[in-house]
Amino acid sequence: MTNCLCSLPNNAPVLTRRAVLAALMAFICTPRAGRAAPELPDQVAGIHLPRSALALRAAQFASENYPPFLFNHCMRTYLFGAVAMQHHQSSYHADNAFVAASLHDLGLLRAFATEQGSFETDGADRATRFASESGASPPDSQEIWHAVALHDARFALLEHESSAAMLVALGAGSDVLGPDADMIDARRSAQIVAAFPRLGFKKQFTALLVDHCRRKPLSQRGTWLEGLCRDTSPSSWTAKLADDIAAAPFAE
Numbered sequence: 001m002t003n004c005l006c007s008l009p010n011n012a013p014v015l016t017r018r019a020v021l022a023a024l025m026a027f028i029c030t031p032r033a034g035r036a037a038p039e040l041p042d043q044v045a046g047i048h049l050p051r052s053a054l055a056l057r058a059a060q061f062a063s064e065n066y067p068p069f070l071f072n073h074c075m076r077t078y079l080f081g082a083v084a085m086q087h088h089q090s091s092y093h094a095d096n097a098f099v100a101a102s103l104h105d106l107g108l109l110r111a112f113a114t115e116q117g118s119f120e121t122d123g124a125d126r127a128t129r130f131a132s133e134s135g136a137s138p139p140d141s142q143e144i145w146h147a148v149a150l151h152d153a154r155f156a157l158l159e160h161e162s163s164a165a166m167l168v169a170l171g172a173g174s175d176v177l178g179p180d181a182d183m184i185d186a187r188r189s190a191q192i193v194a195a196f197p198r199l200g201f202k203k204q205f206t207a208l209l210v211d212h213c214r215r216k217p218l219s220q221r222g223t224w225l226e227g228l229c230r231d232t233s234p235s236s237w238t239a240k241l242a243d244d245i246a247a248a249p250f251a252e
Contacts, residue, residue, distance in 0.1 A: 081171025100147035
């Protein structure tokens with residue numbers, strides 16, 4: 001019987017930790033064209049999932065392009081956000097909120113990333129294009145853009161935005177950092193996670209963020225990800241704001 005343990009030739013390349021991570025992220029971020037349409041439940045935790053043509057197309061697009069852990073995160077984002085909006089007794093446009101929640105992390109995938117844009121604006125631009133191509137009206141497409149672009153903005157800013165933006169922000173925050181028990185009780189939270197399991201979300205999502213920060217560290221100035229990007233690529237953050245102001249082309 002042949003021994004299956006083979007020695008590497010002396011000139012074989014050595015895989016570094018960074019190379020392994022890059023290969024893993026390339027696999028995670030590769031769109032899965034032709035994936036079957038997701039079978040969404042009618043409702044979870046008392047929240048009905050939209051069934052319009054636009055909403056179903058958004059779920060299909062998300063399923064084809066996201067790795068499963070990220071698709072489930074986006075579904076949980078809508079559900080957590082909808083429960084939170086119930087707590088606030090706030091109405092919202094369900095289709096727009098669902099499309100924005102479904103597509104809010106597109107900008108983290110290499111296939112949708114621009115050279116310099118933040119992941120929020122890259123995702124917002126692609127989500128708006130998707131909505132327009134799918135028949136959404138200009139006002140609805142604009143609401144979707146704002147909901148994606150501002151989904152991790154400060155609450156004081158979101159209070160002046162649309163209800164869809166508030167829903168996506170509350171939902172994404174609840175799923176990443178944990179739900180506020182005053183808004184989302186443990187029973188409904190468990191129902192949401194049971195419907196769309198986390199699939200190792202913490203580890204895989206963190207790896208996705210780190211990969212983005214390594215590729216485009218300066219794209220996240222002034223955003224939720226700035227701290228992580230500074231830690232991930234400290235050499236990219238040598239310029240100081242005071243130096244930028246001093247270098248402006250004015251005498252004083």
